[in-house]
Amino acid sequence: MDAATPPETAEKTEPVNRPSIWPKVPPAFVRTVLSGHSGLGLVAAALIYIVCLSGTVAVFLNELKLWEEPAAPTQTVASPQAVQAFAEAITKAHPKAGVVYMGLPTPDMPRLHAFVGEQVFVADAQGRIAGEASAPWAHFLEHLHIYLHLPETIGLIVVGLVGAALTGLIVSGFLAHPKIFRDAFAFRWAGAKRLSQADLHNRLSVWGAPFHLVVAWTGAYIGLATLLLFAVAGVTTKGDIAKVTAPIYGEVPRADPTPAPFPDLVATLAWFDGKPDLKPTLISLTALGTRGQLVEVNALMPKRLIYAERYTFDVQGRMTRKLGLSDDGLGKQVFASSYPLHFGSFGGLPVKIAYGLLGAALCVVTSSGVTIWLTRRRDRGRPAERLEKAWAAIVWGSTATLALSAALQLALKVPPVWTFWAPLAVLVAAAVAVKDARFWIVSLRIATSAILAAVVVVQAVKFGGLAFGGVSLGVNLTLLALAAVIAPWRKPLARAAA
Secondary structure: OOOOOOHHHHHHHOOOOOOOOOOOOOHHHHHHHHHHHHHHHHHHHHHHHHHHHHHHHHOOHHHHHHHHOOOOOOOOOOOHHHHHHHHHHHHHHOOOOOEEEEEOOEOOEOOOEEEEOOEEEEEOOOOOEEEEOOOHHHHHHHHHHHHOOOOHHHHHHHHHHHHHHHHHHHHHHHHHOOOOOOOOOOOOOOOOHHHHHHHHHHHHHHHOHHHHHHHHHHHHHHHHHHHHHHHHHHHHOOOOHHHHHHHHHOOOOOOOOOEOOOOOHHHHHHOOOOOOOOEEEEEEEEOOOEOOOEEEEEEEOOOOOOOOEEEEEOOOOOEEEEOOOOOOOHHHHHHHHHHHHHHOOOOHHHHHHHHHHHHHHHHHHHHHHHHHHHHHHHHOOOOOHHHHHHHHHHHHHHHHHHHHHHHHHHHHOOOHHHHHHHHHHHHHHHHHHOOOHHHHHHHHHHHHHHHHHHHHHHHHHHHHHHHHOHHHHHHHHHHHHHHHHHOOOOOOOOHHHO
16 A cells, blocks of 8 residues: 555555565554654655765766866877976965866867865866866755765765665665555556656656666765774774775875975876777876975776775876776776665766766755655644745755855855755745745746746856857757756646645
């Protein structure tokens, strides 16, 4: 029986002798698990929804960076000489930068760029610094999904707990609905709204189950691995986390400020010539121009799921060490594969589109799950009106303020952290105080649709013709399509009809 189906309705609509692939489950067990499922979902729902929403958008992080800074120069391939010149120019311009990360052009990020702290600089074809392209809104989105804008270690653990809670919800949801696979293609379009909403929740849960479990489990693994590493460090290395993480992140070099020749990156990149299964994508440069300098290269392996294999080179460009993420034990390979699986950074644009659609489905499942629980409370004579209004404000307010943060960042460079969280808090407080849930759903859907369209207008005004070509055109058309889909084209059914 579905969570929102009254007994009398189920008796009329479900044949009694239809076979089920699940063994018969005692009703008391189902009720107990369903109760735990609802309670866990209510506590974690708001954080789960925001993490799922931000993660769905963050799948297209590189595309959003190109959209946010479309004027920065692009190139499909960077010559080793340009990489060498760019590294020397960045080091000269930022001599106190301890670590510089240089990104080589890839299909979804066709730029030669360097990360210096939170700044991002791009190079022209000759390796000269062409300007800054930091994409602050994309950076905000990334930190929202990974850290919830908490201090990084705490935030990563909290998001890991959110992933663990989501994993528990998925598993308990299947246990609480023994017939969910049997009814995988059943959908009650007509009749009570709560029944169609329950069917939508259950059908999306079944169809998206493999994806949902993968992203939930990998999110929990990535976040809680940090907590585990701290625990292991406390027991085995007296709190020295660097020693524990060395097998998966590499060793931290000893500082030695004595001047030394600049590393030969041309020779370093030449080492990869004739190795089609290794494509350099990121160069980590530590303490350049000193004896303590370290050159590490992340190389993508197109036939493997791991995010990269890491190689260390000396100043003459000779390979001295391989980290072993691709072949040094199952643990390392699982760790290195969790990131591409979670973020969809494998398989190119088709995989990203699939992750985007399935991520949107997960947002719908999260939203509808709480709505179903609240509807059942109301039907049993125990309505939680304030909670209903607060949930409506969280679901649609977070989409509206996410769009608002992009518009104000592009137009006025307002820090997006404030234009996301502060308006969202105000909306939730206002929703609890006045009107009903339907008012807030309709109003915030209208607001989200209008702001998404405004984001496109702002980007077009700011960048002119650049907004109508390449990646920018694709992002802008997607935003307009979302604005059309989100807009409430019909009046929601009255509560009595539900």
